[in-house]
Amino acid sequence: MNDRIGRLRDVTINLAHGGGGRAMRDLIEDVFVIAFDNPALASLEDQAVFPLADLARLGDRLAFTTDSYVVDPLFFPGGDIGTLAVSGTVNDLAMSGAKPLFLSCGMVIEEGLAVDVLRRVAASMQRVAIEAGVSIVTGDTKVVERGCADKLFINTAGIGVVPPGVNISARRAQAGDVVIVNGFLGDHGAAILVARQQLALQADIASDCAPLGSLVDAMLGACKDIHCMRDATRGGVATVLNEFAVSSGVAIRIQENALPIREEVKGACEILGLDPLYLANEGKLVALVPPYAAQRVLAAMHAHPAGTRAAIIGEVVAEPTGIVVLHTVFGGQRIVDMLTGEQLPRIC
Amino acid sequence: MNDRIGRLRDVTINLAHGGGGRAMRDLIEDVFVIAFDNPALASLEDQAVFPLADLARLGDRLAFTTDSYVVDPLFFPGGDIGTLAVSGTVNDLAMSGAKPLFLSCGMVIEEGLAVDVLRRVAASMQRVAIEAGVSIVTGDTKVVERGCADKLFINTAGIGVVPPGVNISARRAQAGDVVIVNGFLGDHGAAILVARQQLALQADIASDCAPLGSLVDAMLGACKDIHCMRDATRGGVATVLNEFAVSSGVAIRIQENALPIREEVKGACEILGLDPLYLANEGKLVALVPPYAAQRVLAAMHAHPAGTRAAIIGEVVAEPTGIVVLHTVFGGQRIVDMLTGEQLPRIC
Missing domain, CATH: 3.90.650.10 (PurM-like C-terminal domain)
Structure with a gap:
């Protein structure tokens, strides 16, 4: 489907970009698939699929977590909502001792947001994803009318694998620790x-x-x-x-x-x-x-x-x-x- | 922590319910932990952890997907945003042939929403989760100021396992199908x-x-x-x-x-x-x-x-x-x- 890349001509997001049709597909291919660059996402299936055997080589337990990000402002010194959305979920996985592997990305976008804002955020997400060794493999885009959200909310969920013998829990504190x-x-x-x-x-x-x-x-x-x-x-x-x-x-x-x-x-x-x-x-x-x-x-x-x-x-x-x-x-x-x-x- | 259950006294959501402190914990324990009733969520860790061996008994590949739900109105004949948030993500898993197993749930709530609305939505989610044989095992709650979201947005991500020999893909259509x-x-x-x-x-x-x-x-x-x-x-x-x-x-x-x-x-x-x-x-x-x-x-x-x-x-x-x-x-x-x-x- 590479002949479709570059079709997005709009400079701001409109409701059609969340409508499930051609405009949404153009947005996803032209912004997210390019930025997040990996075969699972590029296949545009509604789910990413991975061999369990590859996970089992890294550990014996699966860790699963989610966070939504609604930070205001979207860009701030030291980061933006994109760096936050990847770091935060990677960290929730890492805190169990898991090696973080895969992230999902659900975007809720307010009508009227500049497409360039999305491109910058997606680039931030990918930069941190590469640093953290994770791939953003599945996603979803919704658009709501002007005034029904504040610019951009992002949800990421994450999957990682916990190595054998690691057992971190809020219930394990002991006197002397x-x-x-x-x-x-x-x-x-x-x-x-x-x-x-x-x-x-x-x-x-x-x-x-x-x-x-x-x-x-x-x-x-x-x-x-x-x-x-x-x-x-x-x-x-x-x-x-x-x-x-x-x-x-x-x-x-x-x-x-x-x-x-x-x-x-x-x-x-x-x-x-x-x-x-x-x-x-x-x-x-x-x-x-x-x-x-x-x-x-x-x-x-x-x-x-x-x-x-x-x-x-x-x-x-x-x-x-x-x-x-x-x-x-x-x-x-x-x-x-x-x-x-x-x-x-x-x-x- | 059962001595904490029932502490939520508020009838509407305020910003403190997304603040990370006591009010948020009361909301999570009193609404979501009770509704979604499962040990992974009840442990209030920041991630759910499962033995990979249990998954490997069901198939050889992991499927991972996400969707955000922004439906308006929240309640409609035949369902609500909660039934949608579980059915939609379960279905994205099932379409790969995967047995759906675990869901995450990220809520973005507008300040001022009635807590009873959340209770009804959580009950709907759990009803469909039971019907679908999945557990809602990890979650996140954010609250944004009045006018910065429209009542309630929900993201669910889902994990399932694909049985051996099943290979469903949008690329596999053949003449004669x-x-x-x-x-x-x-x-x-x-x-x-x-x-x-x-x-x-x-x-x-x-x-x-x-x-x-x-x-x-x-x-x-x-x-x-x-x-x-x-x-x-x-x-x-x-x-x-x-x-x-x-x-x-x-x-x-x-x-x-x-x-x-x-x-x-x-x-x-x-x-x-x-x-x-x-x-x-x-x-x-x-x-x-x-x-x-x-x-x-x-x-x-x-x-x-x-x-x-x-x-x-x-x-x-x-x-x-x-x-x-x-x-x-x-x-x-x-x-x-x-x-x-x-x-x-x-x-x-």
Whole structure:
């Protein structure tokens, strides 16, 4: 069907591009098939099909996840909705220890969006997909009338394979486990605030949006028995730690002076009365590892580009169950609760 | 975490329900986890994990697909956005011959939506999931500000396993193949028109929205070598036939007097100047089967509740390649092109 490539003449999206007919086919072939460049998608079947034997060579369990992305604005320092849509879903797979393999891509487009915006977003998605070693193999395009969506929403679902012996779960935290993060916290949330001009700051804060599959691979190389791991997106590190504490029935103590936070992000938080522990990240994970392996895992992270600023920020203790406690720089303690209410809408 | 169930007190959705914190967790536990009732989802991990060996017992290839659903209105005769979101993705899997197994569910909700609407939609999804033998195992919830989406959009992605020896593809049509549909055409499109009151018709037309996995199973039992199969959603039967003709480099002839179309749907199409061949279906498939197996497949369909009105509507011929021709009841012929433009926005 290569004779059809290049047929798309429209510069903005109209309802026909979601109608199931020729205009939609031209859009899909001319924007998405070209950008995502792989045989499964190019065949234009309604589903991608892969030999199970190829998956079984990589591990013994399938991981499956999904996220929708509604970030506002679509483009921000350090990324865009496309880099987010690939990184976020890749990371949800990687947090189970899975090797991420295949993504789906469902686009909901507002009538009137510039086709060039879609091309830029698709190019971003493919760039991150290549970096993460995944292919975008199946997709869907819907168009809604002007005013019925805000420019562009993307859903990606992802499939990966978990290697034998890896068993990461929010329920596996144990007293003694060491809490590690892979670098500066809150960059994504702060970057979106600046991009929305809700913050009159000249600070050069960029989103940390990045796929973490190869970092996790390096961590598992140092210790297969990572107990808990989750990326600290909406709700931030505070929410992830609370999820671990509640799911495992343990307490988690973190040290304020150990938290890696950029001065610019601290400054932005002080101005706005925000707590960086609740700010969203898009390239940061929280891992709970057994104490004997902590230094090994940390060293492996430091040797990886996505973990150069990795740090131990706390430890798991037996009690009080379900509680996260912050030891402040002033020697005090305060409970770090789950996020209540909405800190920042449409952060991802 | 059962002590948390029932915590959701809100009657309408607000931005906090998409914030990643406590309100979101309460919504997910109280609406989705209860409705979709399965251990993978209830564990509230960010990904569902399954043994590959269990999948390998069902077949040798994995099928993966996605669709977003933006139908307007959310509820219509014969279904709602929830029945659609499960049936549509199950059907995309089934059309490859795959046994559908697992679905993801990504919700984009407009601030202000009634929680009861979500409960009804989730209940519909689960009802169809049970009927189709699939589990909704992973999900995501985003909330956007009032006016930034239209009530509710749902994305589902699906995973299934293709049994050995089944090889269905839009590229496999051959001269001599028989074209079969499983029943009345255009019901979904007509039902949406009536529901939108674009049609002042008292007619009792309901959407045909239904999962087709077990029908396909019965068809494959009659003939493993089905060449092409696709559900005739957006763009209708006309578009699917064109896709087969173009992808396989063949021509397809269909007989107008063989098309199963309800009198009410014919009437609606005449009033509105629509062609039922382009109307969307949500429980109808088009299959191309080798001639030796056509009667066997048809008999298997007639014996299945979703195929009682199955009919042979045409045949594949060698030329002119890429063309679909309708033989009219008056003895004439006309070319049935792909859908051009948008017949009916937000039909699914």
